[in-house]
């Protein structure tokens with residue numbers, strides 16, 4: 001069964017096809033009004049959300065389908081100790097497709113291995129957020145007219161910012177891409193993204209702590225919130241929370257046609273005055289998220305008619321390798337057998353299949 005757990009589950013051609021479908025939905029919405037008639041989407045949100053959950057729900061409604069689900073873990077049987085695997089099996093009895101957001105890294109992946117309908121990762125801990133990436137890709141394409149030959153700056157919390165991890169992986173599929181990674185030392189990009197994507201595919205990137213230095217060269221600036229809920233140490237959060245603030249003064253350093261993205265919600269990292277700058281694309285980006293989620297639902301429901309494709313190949317798995325990431329789903333779901341795979345044959349590095357941390 002085809003699911004979307006990591007953005008790398010889709011080829012570049014598939015991403016381009018989704019963008020084309022979304023643009024067609026924008027141009028001809030009435031063509032799609034009945035496409036999902038009698039189909040049901042479940043939104044299972046074990047973590048807070050405004051845009052992702054409601055844009056999924058709006059997307060399904062605009063396709064003529066219906067929606068059910070919950071918006072907090074406390075109103076589901078997870079609060080009674082039900083496992084992700086059981087939840088996925090049960091929901092498969094009721095709906096045609098499900099979107100899951102969960103604080104545990106790897107939870108939607110576990111669901112996809114147990115569900116008999118497509119599962120969409122709507123954000124898992126500090127790991128991945130592939131449907132935000134779909135929104136980001138459509139936004140860049142609509143704002144700048146291309147997805148190749150771009151210098152993209154990521155600024156803020158690159159460690160816990162799951163949207164950053166997924167977008168870097170997706171953009172690495174395009175040509176002429178260069179990244180500038182702007183963060184405090186403590187919030188640098190995780191190694192699995194750095195080694196498995198940037199180093200492996202020899203994508204040029206720079207690392208800096210200075211937004212001002214980076215700004216003049218960027219085609220896209222992707223701002224992020226410092227992810228308070230992922231910090232174990234609140235003092236560290238308080239020390240880092242005001243690291244970067246994009247204001248109208250700093251915007252003067254940027255190219256005339258740079259575009260500013262932010263997955264939102266914003267806290268204080270973009271001052272409200274920047275909203276009036278035509279280069280501020282983050283509210284348009286939120287709208288694009290709905291169109292891309294429509295395109296995604298259509299694709300996955302179409303492919304579900306032919307449930308051949310496996311969510312994961314079991315060829316190169318190494319079993320019983322304990323994961324040390326306290327936020328991994330395998331720490332709480334006891335029946336999950338700790339499993340790893342070699343992701344970098346040169347170094348022989350083994351990574352947990354659920355959260356991708358080194359084991």
Ligand code: NCD
Nearest residue numbers: 051052123129225263264265
């Ligand atoms: C992001 C998320 O949940 O990861 N928001 C979103 O889905 N648009 C970013 C964030 O919470 O900072």
